[in-house]
Amino acid sequence: MPEITIWRDNPKSYPVLERMTLEELNCLLGQEMSALNSEPDVAYMSAIIEVMDKKEADTADGLRVDTEAALHEFHEDYQGKPSMCFSEAACETESSHLFQFQKSKPRNNSAGVRVLRNMAAMLAVVLILGGTASAFGVNLFQAVASWSNETFHFVFGQEQEHLDEPQADPFPDLRMAVAQETDCVVVPTYAPVQLQLTDINITERSDGTSILTTYASVRGDVTFRVQIYDTQPLQDSMIYQRDMNETRTYQVGDVEYILMSNNERCRAVWLNENVECCIQGHFTFEELEQMIDSI
Amino acid sequence: MPLMWKHYLNEDTAQDMFDELYRSEYKGLLRSAIALFQRMGVQGQTARDRAEDAVQETFRVAWEKRSKVLTSPSPKGWLFSTLRNKVMTLANEERIWKKHMTQITECETELIDDTSDGFRMRAELSSILTNEEYELLKRLYLDGCTYQEICDEIGMKKSTLAMRVMRLKNRFIKEYHEK
Numbered sequence: 001m002p003e004i005t006i007w008r009d010n011p012k013s014y015p016v017l018e019r020m021t022l023e024e025l026n027c028l029l030g031q032e033m034s035a036l037n038s039e040p041d042v043a044y045m046s047a048i049i050e051v052m053d054k055k056e057a058d059t060a061d062g063l064r065v066d067t068e069a070a071l072h073e074f075h076e077d078y079q080g081k082p083s084m085c086f087s088e089a090a091c092e093t094e095s096s097h098l099f100q101f102q103k104s105k106p107r108n109n110s111a112g113v114r115v116l117r118n119m120a121a122m123l124a125v126v127l128i129l130g131g132t133a134s135a136f137g138v139n140l141f142q143a144v145a146s147w148s149n150e151t152f153h154f155v156f157g158q159e160q161e162h163l164d165e166p167q168a169d170p171f172p173d174l175r176m177a178v179a180q181e182t183d184c185v186v187v188p189t190y191a192p193v194q195l196q197l198t199d200i201n202i203t204e205r206s207d208g209t210s211i212l213t214t215y216a217s218v219r220g221d222v223t224f225r226v227q228i229y230d231t232q233p234l235q236d237s238m239i240y241q242r243d244m245n246e247t248r249t250y251q252v253g254d255v256e257y258i259l260m261s262n263n264e265r266c267r268a269v270w271l272n273e274n275v276e277c278c279i280q281g282h283f284t285f286e287e288l289e290q291m292i293d294s295i
Numbered sequence: 296m297p298l299m300w301k302h303y304l305n306e307d308t309a310q311d312m313f314d315e316l317y318r319s320e321y322k323g324l325l326r327s328a329i330a331l332f333q334r335m336g337v338q339g340q341t342a343r344d345r346a347e348d349a350v351q352e353t354f355r356v357a358w359e360k361r362s363k364v365l366t367s368p369s370p371k372g373w374l375f376s377t378l379r380n381k382v383m384t385l386a387n388e389e390r391i392w393k394k395h396m397t398q399i400t401e402c403e404t405e406l407i408d409d410t411s412d413g414f415r416m417r418a419e420l421s422s423i424l425t426n427e428e429y430e431l432l433k434r435l436y437l438d439g440c441t442y443q444e445i446c447d448e449i450g451m452k453k454s455t456l457a458m459r460v461m462r463l464k465n466r467f468i469k470e471y472h473e474k
Contacts (some may be wrong), residue, residue, distance in 0.1 A: 026329075029326065032327075033331040033378075034335075034379075042371050045323075049322075052326065063325070063326055063329075065325060067321045068318075070350075071321070073453075074354055077454035078354065078454075083352060203386075204336050206336060206338065
């Protein structure tokens with residue numbers, strides 16, 4: 001039988017949270033939850049939740065929860081039963097790496113057998129032709145080998161190099177999506193590695209539109225979030241988590257770009273008019289500056 | 296991180312451990328799910344209702360994988376990751392069905408003009424959905440009603456309604472694509 005060990009996550013102390021309002025904490029929690037392609041920072045989220053609980057204890061309109069009733073409902077309706085909430089719609093209409101519905105393709109054994117049979121037939125024909133040619137004094141295999149040597153050659157590492165090369169426009173889909181919402185130019189035309197779009201998610205919010213794109217690259221995932229607000233927000237209202245490494249600012253024109261790192265990834269954050277942008281991935285600060293220069 | 300206890304898993308112990316995990320994490324997960332739904336544009340009681348579904352679904356999966364979750368060094372981390380996926384999927388489903396229902400409603404509006412396309416689509420839809428079923432989906436996805444509100448109106452248990460809606464949606468998708 002497996003050995004069970006349960007660990008309790010000790011919430012760290014984040015004094016800055018104490019100074020935030022409930023609304024700000026709620027936004028921060030939502031932002032942490034929506035941070036794709038990274039494991040949730042449980043200690044940080046626990047700290048936010050704890051502060052929210054503490055602050056709400058003093059108010060009448062806090063989140064009221066009957067955990068025992070919810071647990072009873074869980075035992076009655078959910079535990080050991082099939083999902084009640086998810087239809088097949090999501091998987092049939094949309095495809096995303098986030099959604100874990102994947103229909104496995106049935107293996108077609110008869111197709112494999114057919115291929116093997118065809119290969120065996122081709123090999124038999126080649127051997128017969130080779131034998132016949134040999135009888136007439138022609139070394140067919142030598143002729144084929146010479147032709148192959150002149151025609152084909154192996155190129156090692158080309159694919160990898162190709163993936164490391166920058167591409168003409170790394171963000172065409174994001175550029176189009178942003179252009180439908182605003183005239184403000186915020187999308188770079190350069191990325192230091194090839195990016196393959198894996199997901200694009202456009203969400204209409206009460207205060208504007210959020211466009212979140214995810215890319216795959218040889219250096220891991222890259223995310224680019226563009227939030228177009230209905231009214232221009234204050235730069236102070238942007239809240240991002242970062243680690244203890246240095247934060248750098250990079251000024252281009254009137255726009256101040258803030259470069260920071262978190263979870264071993266580097267991130268650039270900026271506000272241009274009413275558009276807030278955040279790009280993060282395994283880049284260096286210098287590469288992020290090059291990307292910013294290409295906007 | 297202090298070690299709480301070590302022992303061996305059997306069904307009774309697993310149930311006790313699971314219930315304890317549920318009690319300790321339910322509120323935090325619910326709060327997080329509401330915050331994420333709100334961030335994705337779902338507001339008010341609808342956000343709360345959908346968040347409750349997402350949390351229950353998360354624990355449903357956690358129970359299925361209890362031997363893995365309960366032995367994980369951070370069950371909380373697993374719960375938050377799974378909850379995030381559940382909320383994203385639910386929000387996506389919500390968006391898709393809103394789109395479906397909008398199309399159907401627009402089609403009904405076209406009927407007033409008596410266009411042949413509108414008439415044909417209406418005829419196709421009426422063979423898939425009864426008026427009652429159409430109203431149910433409309434209430435959920437266009438009017439933004441919660442399961443609880445509909446349950447209170449028609450006097451049905453939430454789980455029964457959720458199951459009925461899920462079957463209805465699966466049938467609609469299957470038959471609509473076939474047509």
